[in-house]
Amino acid sequence: MSGADKEIESFSEAEAHAEIDRLHELLSEADRLYFENDAPDISDAAYDAMKRRYLALEIAFPQHKRADSLSEKVAGAPVDGFAKVRHEVPMLSLAKAFTDQDVIDFAERGKRFFERDKDLDLVFTAEPKIDGLSASLRYEDGVLVRGATRGDGAVGEDITANLRTIKDIPHTLKGKGWPKVIEIRGEVYMTMAEFEALKARSAAVGGQEYVNPRNTAAGSLRQKDPAITASRNLRFFAYAWGYASQEPAPTQFDAVQKFGEWGFAISPLMVRAKSVDELVAQYKKIEELRSSLGYDIDGVVYKIDSLELQRRWGFSSGEPRWAVAHKFPAEQAFTTVRAIDIQVGRTGTLAPVARLSPVGVGGVVVENVTLHNEDYIKGIDSNGLPIRGDEPIDVRIGDTVVIQRAGDVIPQIVRVVLEKRPAEAVAYEFPHVCPVCGSPATRELNEKTGKEDSRRRCTGELICAAQAVEQLKHFVSRGAMDIEGLGTENIELLFSSGLVRTAADIFTLRDRRTEVQAAFAARREEQSRLREEASGKARKATRSVEERSFEGLDKLFAAIDARREPELDRFIFALGIRHIGETTAAALARTFSTIVELRKTGLEAAAAGGDVHEVFPSVNGLGDTIWEALRDFFENERNVAVLDSLLRQVTPKPYVVTISANSQVAGKTVVFTGTLEKMTRGEAKAMAERLGAKVAGSVSKNTDILVAGPGAGSKLKTASELGILVLDEDGWLDLVKQ
C-alpha cells in the first residue's frame, strides 16, 4: 500500500515523516500555482482532502511537524479564486473631509448646487464610518442569494458562504415591505474583543500574527472554508444599498431604519442633522465615544438625507457628491531613517523611499515611507516654500522623524526632530543618473509655467530595464489587460530571462513553450534550493510536480489567449501613455472608436508637431496635457514599433456606446448655452451625464442637441446653421422626462 492511501493510525514514524514531507510539497506547489499563477491544478476537494490528511498527521506525529509547517501559514491565509461578481450598481468610495472647514465647504457646495430651490433646507445624516470592508448582499423575494466583496468597486468576489456565517446578516428578511430585489450594503468588521481573543488563541499555539482587526476581518472573509470565517465571529452594519427594484424609503435615514426592521444591525449612532453645527456636534460626540465602542471607526460619514436630492446632485469621479467622510485625526509615531533608496517607476520617475526602523502606527507596522521627490527631501514644495515648519528642513539618513498614518491613507513624514539629528548626518544627494540603467535623469521644464517638474526622470525609456519591466507589469495589470496568472513575479522572471521584452512578446510565449518551461523550472529549483538551505533538508523533485506545472503553463497560455481581443479602453490604458489613466482611456475610446483611428490621428499629430488643436478633436474632459502626451507617444518611433507589433498579436474591439434602455439622450452630445432657469449649469450637466449623454463646451458638427436658454448667442447661430436640434429648457426636460 502506498503512503498516499494508508490509514494514518498504521503509520510508522518514518512513514509519517515521509508522508508529511510528500504532502507538504504537493500542497506548497498547489498554493504556489493558486497564488502566483491563479491557476489551481487540483480540485478544491482534492486540496482539502490532502490538507486534512496533512493536519491529521501533524497531530498524530507532532515530533515530525516541520519547522515550516503549512498549518501555521495557510490556516489564516486568504485564498484566491472566488468567482467574480459584477456589481449591478458600482460600489463607490467617499470624498474625505479633514477639517471643520472641509465640512462647511461640503454644505456650501450643496447650497450652491440647489440654489434655484429657494426654500430648500438641506438635511443630512451623520453616522460612524466603520473601519472594516464593505460587502453587498443581494436579496431576491427576501432571501439572501448572493454576497460579494467590493473588489475594485465594479467587480467583486462571490463570498456568499462566508457572509452567511455573520449573525448580523439575515438569511431571509424579516417584517414586510422589502422590495422584490434589493442589494443591501454595509461594513463587515471585527470587534476588538474578538480580535484580542483570536490573537491570544493564535499565540497559544505559536500561530500567525494578526496585524489589526480590519486586516483580520478581510482575511477571515476570504477563507475557502466558511467554518473558519464562522469561527471569527465577524459583525456587519447595514448603511446603504445598491440595486433596488423599489426605493426602500424616500430618505437615507428612513431607509436604514427599515434595514433594522428587516433584521440587520444598524448603527445606533446615526442621526439627522440640519446644519453644519449639528453635523460637527455629532462628529464630536462620536469621537468621544470612539474608544468605548468596542470596534474601530475612522470618522463620521455625512450624507444628504433626501434620496431625490442625492440623485439630483449625482456623482463625480467615482464618488457621490452628496456624501463625505469626516475623518478623525491621524495617529503619529517616532522612528529613524535607516536609508534612502531610489525606485524607478513605469514612466521613469525616480521615486525616493525612506527605509525606517519598523514602528507601529495607526494599527500597522510601517517600515517604508515615500519621500516623493528631491524637493520634498530638501523640505520645500514646488514653489520653493518650506513644507515642514517655517524653515526648509531636509530629511537625512540617521534622522529621527515623526510619521503619521490615518486609516487607509499612506504614511507620511510630518516632522524631522532636529534636536536628535546625529552630528555626522549629511544632506542627501539626489542622483542625477538613473540607478538602474545609468541614463541621465533630468527634471523637465514645464513650458507653460516655466517651472521645473518636481520629479527627476530617467531618460532611458525602454532601454531602462526598470521602466520596461514596470511598463509590462502595468500592461498585464487588473485595470489594463488583466491577464490572470501573469503577476509581478512572473513578469520579472520572463523579463530577466529575456523571454518578454515588450508587451507583444507576451502573446508569442506559447510558441516558446520549452524556454518558458525552463525558466519556470529554474526558478522552482532556485526556490527549493533556498528552502533546503533554510530547513537543512534535502528535497526530491517528483514527476507529478513536473507534470502539474505543465498544466499550469497551459492555463497561463489560455489566459493570454483570452485577452487577444481586449476592450479598446483597457487596451489604450494598458499602453501606459503618460497622463492617460483609466478614465481618460475610456474617453479616448469613445472619441476614436477604434485603435486604427486613434493610431492614425496620433501619427498625424506627431507629423504635424506643435499645435495639437490642429489635429485632435475638441472633446470635453480631454485637455492639452492629454493630447500632448498622445502626440509625444506617437513621435517616438520605438513606441509606434511596439504598438504595431502588439497589434499583430491582438485586435482591440471597436468601442460601442451602450445606450441605456430608457434614456433618449444616451450617447448623444449635448451643449448647454444661455441662462437656465430651472437648474444650475452644473446640475444640467450632471443630469445629462447621468443619462449617458456627453456634454460639450462648444457646438460642432458632432453636437446632437443644443439646449438654449435666454441670452444664447453664437452657439445658437452655429447650431441653426448646422441643422442641429435646438431645445429650450422645458423642451430638454420634456425629452428626458424629469
Ligand code: IVH
Ligand atoms: S456609505 C455611496 N457609510 O467607507 C456611498 N460607507 O470610503 C457608499 N464605510 O467603501 C458608502 N462606514 O466601506 C458609507 N457608514 C458608512 C460607512 C462607509 C464605512 C466605508 C465603505 C466605503 C468606504 C468609502
